[in-house]
Amino acid sequence: MVLDGVTPIILVVVLGFFSAKLQMFSLNSAKELNRMVFFFALPMFCINLITNANFEKFNFILLACYVFSQAVTGTIGSLVAHRFWKLPLKTSVLIGLATTLSNHVLFVLPIAQNLFAGYIIDQISAIIIVDTILIALIVISVLEGLTSQSMSLFGILARLSKNPPVLAVFAGLLMVALAIELPVYLTKLVTFSAYAAAPTALFSMGIVIYNTPILAQLKFAVAISSIKVILQPLVFMIIAGGLLHQSAEMLKPGLMVAVGPSGTMVLVFASAYNVDPKPLAPVVVLSFLISIPLLCLTLLL
Template identity: 25%
Template sequence: MRAVMNAILNVVLPVFGIMLAGYLVGRARILGEDSGRALNGFVYYVALPALFFGSMADVPLARIFNWPLILSFGGGLLVTFLFSIAVALVFFRGRFGEVSMHGLTAIFSNTGYMGVPLLQIAFGQQGVLAAVITTVITAVVVIGIGVILLETDRHQGSAPRVIARNVSLGLAKNPLILSALAGILYSWSGLPLPQPVATFMELTGNAAAPAALFAIGLFMVGKSLTEGMREVVWISSLKLLVAPLVTAWLAYSVLGMQGVDAKAAIIQAALPTGALMFVLAQQYGVYVQRATSVILVSTVLSVLTLSALFVLLGVQ
C-alpha cells in the first residue's frame, strides 16, 4: 500500500508544481499578457492533435474493443453526466455551454497523466492496456461530445438548420476530432508509423499535459478561485465519488466483471478532472474559472479518495 500511496503523491505533486510554476511566472510578468492564450492554442492545435493521432495510430483496433471495460467505464461516465446535467439545470442554472461544461468536468478523468502510471504500478501490463482503452474513450468520445455541445452553444439563437450546419462545420474543422479520426484510420490500415513520425508525435504529444497545466497557472493570476465554490465542491464530489460508484455497480452487478478490468475501470472513473477541461473551456470562452477550480480541488481531494479506493479494491 505504501507503493500505491507514493505513486499517487508522485503524480499529484508534479501537477501542482507545474501549475505553481505557471502562476509564479505570471505573477512576475515574465511572459506577456497573452502568453496563456498562446500556450493554450499550442496545446489545442498542435500538442493534443499529435497526442490523439499518435495514440490512436499506435494501438491496433482489436485491442481497443474490450466491451465489458468500455461499457462499464463509458456507462459510468454517461450516467454521471446525465445526473450532473439534471442537477445543474435545477440548482446551477446558466447558458447551455455552462451547463454542458458542468457535466463534462464531472466526468473527464485525468486518465493519461495519472491513470497510466497508477494502473501500471497496480496491475502491470494488463493495467496499462486498460488505461489506454479508457484514455481513448475519454479523449475521443468525451471530447467529441464536448465539442458538439460547445459548438451548439456558440451558435445558439440561430435556426435549427443553421445550428446543425455550423456544428457540422465546427466538427469538420476541429483539430481534436480530425486527429483522432485520422489516427483510427491509420490504425485500421495496419501500417506501422514511420519512426520519425512516431517520435514527432510522442515528443509533441508529451508537451500537452505540462503546457496545459502551466497555462492554468498563468490563468490563476489575479483570479478568485473561491467563487462558485459550492458548485465546484459538488462537481468534485461527482467526479471522485459518484462516477466510480456508478462504474462499480455497472462492472460488478450489471456486467458481472471480475479481476483487473473491473478495478481499472473504477480507478479510471475515480481520477480527478483532467487539465484538458481548462483547454476546452478557454478555447470556447465558457466556464474557464469553474473548470480551473474543479481541476485544483478534485486533484487535492483525490489523494484521499484514491488512497481509500485502492484499499477497498484490495490493491497492495
C-alpha cells in the same frame, strides 16, 4: 510503489504552483501553455497512443460500463447546474462535461504508466480513444444546437475539424485500419512530441490552481466535483462490479479513470463557445485536489 508513481506527477503541478507564486508565470502564461498542448502535443500524443494500442485486448464490457457511468453523472451534473444553481443552459452543458470527462490523458495515464503495464494501460487507452470521439461529438452537437438556430451536420463536422485531438484520433484510427506505417523520422517526431503533453499541462495546472479563487464558489465546486470523483466511480462499480460481476482486477483501470479529476478540455470548449469559464475553473481545480487521495487508494486495490 504508489508514491513512486504518483509523486513525480504531483511535483510537476507543485512546481507550476510555486512558479506562479513567485510571479515567474501568469495565468496568461498558463493559457499559452495549454494552447501548445491542445494544438500540438496532445494530437501527437493521441496518434502515438492509437498507433501503439492493442485493440484486441480492449475489454468492451468495461468500456460500456464506463460510458454508462459517464452518461449518468453527465446528466446529473447538467441538471444540478441548471435547475439548482440556475446557470445558463450552455454553461450547464459544460458542467455536465466536467462531471463526465476525466483528465485521463494528462493525469491518470501518466501515473498508470509509471506503475503498470499491459491490461491496465490497454483499458485506459480504450477509454481515452472512445472519450475523445464520443464525448466531443455529443458536446459539440448539443452546443451547436444551443448556439445556432438550426443545427446542421455540416456545422458539427466543421467544429470537429477544428478540434486537433479529435482529428488526431481519426488520423490514428485510419493509420491502424489501413496499416499505414510512417517513415522512421516521423514516428520519432510523434513519439518525441507526445512526451511534452503531460508535463506541460500539469505545470500549467499548477499555475491555474494558484490563480483560481476556489473559496468564492466553494459550495458549487464541492457539489460538482463530488459528482465527478465520488458519484461516477460509485455508479461504475455498481454496474461493472455489482451487476456484471467484473472482478476488482478487471475493473481497476475504469475505476482509476472514474476517480480522476475533471478534464481541462471543458475550459477549451468554454472558450470556443463564448461560455463564462468562472464556474468551470474551480471545479477543474477542486476535483483535481480531491481526486489525488482517491486515486492513490484505487491504486492500492
